[in-house]
Amino acid sequence: MTETYADLIAAEDVLLFVNSAVTSTGQREFRSDAYEQRLSLAFVHEYVRVNYRSVYAASLALDINDHNAARIVTQLLRTAGEADAEQKRVEGRLIAARLAVLPPQRVYRIFRELRAAGVNNRRTRAIVRDWLAARPDLAHDAVKYRPGLKAAARHAHLPLDRGELGDFLFAPGRRVRYEHRFLDAYRRAHYEQAALYELPFTVAEGFAARHGVERKVFLERIAPRMTRLERLRSGRAADADLAVMPLTRLALYVLSLGFEERVARRAELTGALRAAARRAAGPYAGTWGRVAAVLDDSYSASGSGVKRRRPLAVALGCHFLLEALAGSYVPLWTSGARDPLLVRPWGPTPLGVRIVDALEAAPERLVIVSDGWDNAPPGLAGEVLRVWRTQLDQERRTSVVHMNPVYDAAGFDVRRLAPSVPTAGIRDAEDLPALVEIAQFAEGRTGLGELRAYLDRRVELFVKGVAV
Known part of the structure; x- marks a missing residue:
């Protein structure tokens, strides 16, 4: 065995961080408030940055959510003194690549946070300058994100104080009209x-x-x-245009509709969900063989006031994506629902019973999408999976993976069902194929070396993909 015990612990720490960075946005969840989420997330970020800085930066190449990507960028730039020259070079490429795909309002918020923290080194100024230079129309940004652009220009000492853009930002009363249509429209x-x-x-x-x-x-x-x-x-x-809407966003929209409207628009909505799932499946469509899914539509899938029905939307999106990925497919909702278009969050979470039903179909893959709070009866799901893996399927004929859309603030991770089953955090259903790949590292049979090699490949592909 080439991996030491310390390496296996490090791999677990890294996977814990990836799960938190995928699922948590620092907002209230069904079982924890926003303060608990933010406090827990801040600790995990600090712990991984200090102990595994290179891996912390490499997480920018993974399917983490925008909230955590922005936090990683800010923390890397605020603690540049902790990195050596090679780390700074790699971090600079990753930061530039991630900023290129972040929503502009988040990027301007990052720049304001850096200014408030007094972070103004040469690398930070270069990152701000290059990002602004790549913007398609700074006049549009001046109108829509005026405070952010002003703060970035001042903080990075950029020469935006000349011409009509500079007048618009810093001396708005100087001109009676502007040549650029957005600037003049704003004036008028x-x-x-x-x-x-x-x-x-x-x-x-x-x-x-x-x-x-x-x-x-x-x-x-x-x-x-x-x-x-x-x-x-x-x-x-x-x-x-529902035909081009991302899968999870579309699922959220469908769940926001009343039952009568869902029924009246069944063909349209189902067609749009399946089209979005086929786009997300890409070349993997139909390649996963026999698939069974246990999908959580219990009451806790209602989410919270700021993340309404998010866990249920992820489950609904995963249902249609697994349908597209599978050769044959058996979906099982915890409530016993038969019509995915009419699911709603209600009732307890009998995961154990549904897992037994799913395994009876002898699938090649079993995918469980749930927040992990098995309560009907409590603990049955973990016991079923333990017995299945240790007694009935020691040859691992069935691959089992648990996708969890909810961050457990108290546990600093997503809640797991059983030690023998890999668990990965998921925020958007369309990320499921990539997250299943990451979940293999959570089974405890691979260590930090293989995980680092995987991250290195993702970093290289991510940076090249953004550059293209």
Whole structure:
């Protein structure tokens, strides 16, 4: 055995961090409040950064959520003195690559946090400069993210104080008109209602309220300038193109509809979910053989006030994705539901019973999507899986993996069902194939060396993919 006990512990620590960075956003969950989530997450970040800095940075190449990616970028730049020259070089590539795919509002928030923390070294200024240089239209950013752009320009000592963009940001009363359409539309929108419909939706919304424009009229006229997500959030879902919506986002939208509307639009909604699942499956569609799934639609799948129905949406998205990946597929919802389009969060969590039903189908793969709170009766799922693995399937004819969409703040990880079953955190259903690959390292048969090799491959592919 080439791996030492310390290496195996290190591998477990790294996987624990990956699970937390995939699932937790520091917001309230069903069983823990926001303070507990933030406190737990802060400890895990600090622990892994101090003890495994290279792995901490490499996590930017994984399917972690934007909240944790932003936190990693900030922490790496704030603690640059702890890194050697080679680490800084790799970290710089990873940070630039991750910033390129983060939403711009999050990136500007990172820059403001760095300014507040007094982080202004040469590497940080270069990262800010390069990211801004790659933006497609800084005038658009000046209108939509004005405080963020101003803070970034000042903090990194960028020469944005010249020309009309500089006047717009730092001396708005200097010009009577601007050449750029966004800048001039913003100027005119202060006194001209028609001009607000030339602006991005979030900016125009404030001017509409100032001018007293009726909400319904405003939404109808601004609709062509709204993104798909803005249409959904503003209640104009009919204008959203479901055919190109990501799988988990689409599942959340479906669950937000009443039962009657889901039934009336069954063909449309089911077709859109299956199309999104096929896109997510990609070349792996139909390659997973016989698959059974245990999907948690118990009451705890309702999530929290800030993450409404998120766990159930992940389960619903995984259902359609597994259907696309499998050659043959047996889905089992904990409530006994037969119609995936009409699932709702209710009742207890009889995972053990459903796992027995799933194993009776003799699948090649069993995928469990649940928050891990097995309570009908408590502990049955873990015992079923223990007996199955140690007594009935020692040859591992059936691959079992547990996908958990909820971070357990008290345990600093996602809740597990059994030591013999690998568990991985999941936030978006479309990430399931990649997360199943990561879950293999949680079985305890592989150590830090293999995990580092896997991370190195992901880093190289991630940086090259963004560069292309």
